[in-house]
Amino acid sequence: MAADTKVAVTSVLKVEKLTKHFGQVTALNAIDFEVAEGEILAVVGESGSGKSTLARTILRLLDASSGRILYRGKDLLGLTAAEMRATRRHIQMIFQDPYASLHPRRTVFELVSEPWRVHSSVAPRREWPQRVAALLEQVGLPQAYASLYPARLSGGERQRVAIARALALRPDLLILDEPVSALDVSIQAQVIKLLMTLQQEIGFTSIFISHDLALVRLIADKVIVMNRGRIVEQGPTQAIFANPRDDYTRLLLASSPELVGETATKEQEA
Amino acid sequence: MAARTLSLTPPRRRLAADSRLALLLRSPVALLSALVLIFLLLVAIIGAPLLQDLANTQNLRLRFFRPFSLERGWAYVLGADALGRPMLAQLIVGARTSFLVAGATVALAATIGTTLGMVSGYIGGVVDAALMRISDIIVTVPSLLLALSVLFVLEPSILNLILVLAVARLPIYLRVSRAQTLEIRERVFVEASRALGKGTSSILWRDIRPLVVPTVMTVAMLEIASVMLAAAGLSFLGVGLQRPDVDWGTIVSEGREYLTRAWWATVFPGLAILVTALAANLLSNWMRASGDPLQAAAMGVTASREEAARP
Incomplete structure (x- = not known):
């Protein structure tokens, strides 16, 4: 092989x-x-x-x-x-359907910072706003989106949020x-x-x-x-x-x- | 409409609550129901401690004192009962007990029932089967009969009354929350949470609970009315509260014996139960409708709430 x-x-x-x-x-x-x-x-x-x-x-x-x-x-x-x-x-995963993979009652900020809540050693809470801002920039989303719910976003924007969430942990x-x-x-x-x-x-x-x-x-x-x-x-x-x-x-x-x-x-x- | 907040502050949680309040103000029936409930609650909380002694003051010369007369002061404006105790004061003291029993029962049953229901639905397997069979058993026994027999054996006190009613009402919350959890569990965002490395308790608390609670809240509001009626029914049957504890059901029960001579001893507490149950029902009906994105849209809900409710 x-x-x-x-x-x-x-x-x-x-x-x-x-x-x-x-x-x-x-x-x-x-x-x-x-x-x-x-x-x-x-x-x-x-x-x-x-x-x-x-x-x-x-x-x-x-x-x-x-x-x-x-x-x-x-x-x-x-x-x-x-x-x-x-x-x-x-090891992180990005799912097929961004309409289903984001929790509907969570804002973009909460969605992207969720991984740090789980793996608390990665980023201390006071760094979250900066880190989320950096990630949003990295995936090409405006900073103002942080306070929006996923229902406001288009499919492409949602998938960018999902990508930002996956990258938040700097996966290997x-x-x-x-x-x-x-x-x-x-x-x-x-x-x-x-x-x-x-x-x-x-x-x-x-x-x-x-x-x-x-x-x-x-x-x-x-x-x-x-x-x-x-x-x-x-x-x-x-x-x-x-x-x-x-x-x-x-x-x-x-x-x-x-x-x-x-x-x-x-x-x-x- | 673009969001004006450019700074990355964590989002304000109160937004949803604010817009819901705005919605309530535009719905006259719901608003009236809410106001009636708040008024009764305030009267019960503030009035009851002040009138405790007056309510239990017996004055046989004022036996079956007729209502709508201010001759003996405002406490007797709704008349007096067979022992000459002022009706209005008794109603206010009874309101506190009725609300306490209904509120505590619903809070207890909803908390335990929802927790068990979510665990049962999420974990499944043996736990689920066991919990659901227990729930089936509770449902099979008529709740009034269950409460009647337990209270007959145990001493009828407020605490026992609450416990018994809470057990009898548990299955409703268990089933509602389990059914919701079964559906939510299969959604991709739960799988995404697992992929993030979240544990079961975190998924239940942070992913599933926020979507189950609104439904449970609506059910709970509806249950306040039923529990109040059930407690009144038990008091009416004589296994509810005993003097000096008094709730509306007790007053109705005592007044019944003199229905032909003093209608006011039965009608006023009955009316109090009716008004409270009606207000709670109307309000819960509105809560259900406003929580449903489809119906909420028809009610002119603001964009953010509608969107937040959409998958």
Whole structure:
């Protein structure tokens, strides 16, 4: 596998034989992969292929059936509930739907400062106003938004708040679960651009779950292709897009409208 | 409308309360109900300690003294009962007990019921099953019968009355808060809180409670009226309060024997119960409507509240 050839880089997350059953259904089937420091790993696949389940299982929002999840050498599945809560400071997640992931009765200030309430060692209370101001600036929101409720904000603005909240703890690993698919197309580019800028500034490692192949090609270093709970192919982005080895990957690439060649479309029309 | 506050001060919590008050001022029925309740409450708090002795002063020469006469001073303006005790003074002293019993019962039942309901709904499993079966059992036994039998065995005192009524009323809060929690638990912001590293107690207190409490408050307001009626019913049946403790139910119960000779000994305390229950019901109905974003919009609610209520 491609990951084996890179030896020098430290791995932030290493998943071994991760399996998750929902009753009779196998949502994740012996998943193996590794994410190196500063890397963007894309997870692609159709709806129901287990992408979101993978993200939630890594964060232990869902209980894994078996396998190992090594975060910097530490098996997350072996931690006690309290240890896991403390570890979550380093692994943050941004959810798909910003309309659902923000508490409706909390202002932007409260939402962004919430992580420090949980992990009180990160920022003392008197620093909160400055820190929130800095984070809002970082994600490109006006300072006045601090006193607003999420209902006042647009989808893109809400997702920026969610990003600010995730960054408040300066995470080491950021899991992005289709962070733009619930947003208007015009807003998607802005949010992606913001994420990429922040990734370069802060240098977090990230797992980017998406079904937008054009986007994945643009930003990811490595790609995992999932189908029915198993990884059908993984490797560097270039290699996967240039020379897909698995049938399912080819099917996925072929069904992505942006990637269909100009001639193919014309032939179909003719 | 852009917010004018540019400084990053933590938001003012009173905003929501302010706009709700403004809304209340525009709704005549709700406002009247609130004023009636506040008036009765003030009378009970201020008047009762002052009139305690007068209310228990017996004067057999004033037996069945007719109402609406200022001959014997204002305390006798609503007449006197079979032992010549002034009705108005008794009503005021009784108001304090009635409000105390109703308020304490509702507060106790709502606090315990909501806490258990949220825990039950969030944790689920065995805890949930056990709590819900207990709640089913309490519901199956008619609350008046339960209270009647317990108070028959125990000595009827204010404390026992409150405890018994609170137990009987527990399932309502338990079910309402559990049902709400079951729905809120599945929302993504709760998952987001878990992803932040929050523990169960913090999620219950900071994420779920703020969304459950408004509903419970509305139920509690409605319950004030029912509990007051239930307490009056128990007193009426003779297992409620005993003299010298007196509440409106006791007065109705005592006056009943002389209904044909002195209607005022029954009608006035009955009227007091009716007015209080009606005001509490109307106010809780308004609270429910104003808490519901759909109905609140029709009532001309301000933007911030409507938005805060929206998911």
